[in-house]
Amino acid sequence: MNTPVPEYLADLLQNCKAAQGGKLADYIPELAAADPNKLAVALTTLDGLVYSAGDDDYEFTIQSISKAFVYAYVIEALGREAVLEKVGVEPSGEAFNEISLDQTSDQVKPKNPMINSGAITVHSMIPTTDNTDRAEIIRQFFSKLAGRELAFDMAIYQSEKDTAFRNLSIGYSLRNLNILESDPIEVVGSYVKQCSIKVSVKDLVNMIGVLVNGGVLPQTGERIFSHLTVRQVLTVMTTCGMYNAAGDWLAAVGIPAKSGVSGGIIGVLPGQVGLAVFAPKLDRYGNSVRGIDIMQQMSNDMGLHLLEGIPSSRAIVNDEDITAVKPDVRVYKLNGVLQFAEAERLLRKLQADDHRDNTIIFDLSHISLINKVGQRMLLDGIDRLRADGHDVALVDPEHILPRAKTKLNFEPKVYENLADFDN
Structure with missing residues (x-):
């Protein structure tokens, strides 16, 4: 992507x-x-x-x-x-x-x-x-x-x-x-x-x-x-x-x-x-x-x-926060605040990664705050991953990401925790 x-x-x-x-x-x-x-x-x-x-x-x-x-x-x-x-x-x-x-x-x-x-x-x-x-x-x-x-x-x-x-x-x-x-x-x-x-x-x-x-x-x-x-x-x-x-x-x-x-x-x-x-x-x-x-x-x-007063999180995702839970499933655990600077780094990381996995999961359970531009950019990234042929799901127990559909009229599956995905 x-x-x-x-x-x-x-x-x-x-x-x-x-x-x-x-x-x-x-x-x-x-x-x-x-x-x-x-x-x-x-x-x-x-x-x-x-x-x-x-x-x-x-x-x-x-x-x-x-x-x-x-x-x-x-x-x-x-x-x-x-x-x-x-x-x-x-x-x-x-x-x-x-x-x-x-x-x-x-x-x-x-x-x-x-x-x-x-x-x-x-x-x-x-x-x-x-x-x-x-x-x-x-x-x-x-x-x-x-x-x-x-x-x-x-x-x-x-x-x-x-x-x-x-x-x-x-x-x-x-x-x-x-x-x-x-x-x-x-x-x-x-x-x-x-x-x-x-x-x-x-x-x-x-x-x-x-x-x-x-x-x-x-x-x-x-x-x-x-x-x-x-x-x-x-x-x-x-x-x-x-x-x-x-x-x-x-x-x-x-x-x-x-x-x-x-x-x-x-x-x-x-x-x-x-x-x-x-x-x-x-x-x-x-x-x-x-x-x-x-x-x-x-x-x-x-x-x-x-004066927005939103703190910046320099590392939205580290390499150790990216794990393969199954041979064809990769999880990105996101941390801290998701605004423009962090969303840009996330999308750049997704662009650089070799996504051979069929399913990509974004774990939002460690996100403390997401602003509107962070929401838009994450949803845009989901669209681009979908266009590349990937399934996308979310772990979002606090419902911090609005349930609005993406531009491609696709609504990702949402899980309360990662264990639910296996079930």
């Missing part, structure tokens, strides 16, 4: 193509010339498997999405307290390019690292040796996270640099207040170059895998960030990542996120899943219109809202 996730993502894009509105980022000439019809989505699991659909190999510039990763990089390099001395964590309630400073403490500083004043300050703090270009340091770091060599879009870089009047004014204001300690022209130019690194949605979900996985890069097993660094970054993404639309985003989608004016959005649900979307047309806050629509549908469909 095949997992239904790729089909779901393709259907999601098809359904979202009707979402209109928004406009390209016309204040940057090169971005104003972007193809408004590009649309892509990608998803990464806790262990780094990537699913994607649409224009998933199309490259666009990372723009402000870079702020989250550079913030994490600098915290890891200098320590959280050193960064908090320079940049706060309070939502600004203002546009991303406002000259927004927190003046409630003894030290005036940018309100948070997700607006330009904070991001320029954080960029200036990147440790360098031998006059190494900060943007090149970040390009190399992003390449490591993405698992491939990334490049600058020099046309976008030059276009942004030539029109960076607002950012230069922010830079001079920061230098005047001694927040920047070096030439604002050099810092702003390097920051703009950081934003011009080219990525696809598949690159982005590979990069955010390190945030999903608590600071460990799934592809290599290397620890990149501490747990505290990840928590700090995800907290600021939650409150500030969508600028002055952060409140609406948190209520409707409920996933720590960061957007960019080229049309990308990333979302991270720690311990479960990472998401990335791309659609160039923006709303008045600078966030992708269709990207928001896609993210909201995924959050609703998969039960991903941060």
